[in-house]
Amino acid sequence: MDDQLKKELHRIATTVIIYNDEGKYLITKRALTKKAFPGKWTVPGGGLNTDDYTSLPPTTAAGQWYNSLETSTRREIREETNLEITKPTYLLDLTFIMPNGTPVLVLSFYAKYISGEVKYDEDTIDHAWVTAEEAKSYDLIEGIAEEIEMVDNLLKNK
Secondary structure, X not given: OOHHHHHHOOEEEEEEEEEOOOOOEEEEEEOOOOOOOOOOEXXXXXXXXXXXXXXXXOOOOOOOOOOHHHHHHHHHHHHXXXXXXXXXXXXXXXXXXXXXXXXXXXEEEEEXXXXXXXXXXXXXXXXXXXXXXXXXXXXXXXXXXXXXXXHHHHHHOO
């Protein structure tokens, strides 16, 4: 693959700050085997896979798929936590370079918890429902506490 083309490829991922009626937010602890941020606390999420849309019929006659990111995000939340959420609302985006050189675009969302009991997949080893203030006492990936605080402020101002 041409070096210029290789540099333009990105991994696309999403995270979701899930909140409940008690004003608490779900945080999860990453498995110790994870390459990036092992053992750190974060919010659930994951990557967009081509199967998230190519396994479905196109939504347009031109062979395009609408709402692939939402489909992927809901799949990741179900896989990582076993929870159902409302339609995710966009919060912000962030980019970084993985240790292997792959650029990553992370789109951060927030959504209300609907149903389900938290269950872990192989990527998660613990969870907690915390207030925005309590989140600050956990060993969170940098920026997560601030994102939770942003959502907390948005929800309180509604």
